[in-house]
Amino acid sequence: MPVFYGVEVASPLMLGTAQYPSPAILAEAFRASKAGIATVSLRREQGGGQDFWSLVQGLGARILPNTAGCHTVKEAVTTAHMARELFDTNWIKLEVIGHTDTLQPDVFGLVEAARILTGDGFQVFPYCTEDLTVCGRLLDAGCQVLMPWGAPIGSGLGINNAYGLRSLRAHFADVPLVVDAGIGLPSHAAQAMEMGFDAVLLNTAVAHAGDPAAMARAMALAVEAGRAAHEADPMEPRDMAAPSTPVIGKAFLS
C-alpha cells in the first residue's frame, strides 16, 4: 500500500468529498470505495458546517485537506494554516490554480507556496503538471509526494499525456506519485496504476455518476486490478505479430 510521509494508507484510492447529491450518498460512496484518504476542500465545503465536518471525520479515511479554489500563494498558504487548525493535521493537498478554464496549476506559485508551507512544518501534496522540471523544483522545495494531473479537474478525460506521466514515473522512481484529477472511468484509474503510480485521486467521476456508490466500488476494483497488473510485470507491447500457439510438433491436417 502507498506510504506518504511515513504513513501507510489503507488503499491506493483517494476520494474527494465534493459535489455528491447528498451527505448520505457521500458516506455510502466512501464505504463502497474503501478509500484510504478523503480530501476535503476548506473553501468549498465550509458552508456545510459542523455536520459536514463530523460526517467527513466519520468516513474512516485519513483526511487530506486541500486548498481547492485558491488562485494565489497567499490564499493557499492561509487556507492551509486554517486547515491545520481545523483538522489537526500537517497534511495539505496544495492547489494554486493558474488558469480559470483548465484549472491548470500555477506552477510558479505552487513551488513558492510549497516552499513556504514545508518551512512551516506542513507535509505537502502538490497538485501539479507532469513537467519534469516543475516536479524537480517541488521536491527541492521539500515535497515528498507529487500529484500530477491526468487531465483537467472535472473533465473526466482520463490520462491525457501518458508519455509525460510514464516519463515522470521513470525519473522519480522512488517518489510516491499520485495521478490526481481528470479520471472519468475505472479504466483510466487502472491505467494509472498499471503505469506504476502509487495511487489515484478522483472525485467528479464518482460524485457525478448516476449511482455514486456503484462507481466508487468500480473504481476500487480498477485500482486493485491496475496495481496487481503492475506488480505482475506486464509484457512489452510490440509492433509485429508473434504466434501465441507454437506449431512445431503439433499434428495438423494436410
Ligand SMILES: CC(=O)[C@@H](O)[C@H](O)COP(=O)(O)O
Ligand atoms: C477533490 C479534489 O481534490 C479535486 O480537485 C481533484 O483534483 C479531483 O479531480 P476530479 O474531480 O477531476 O476527479
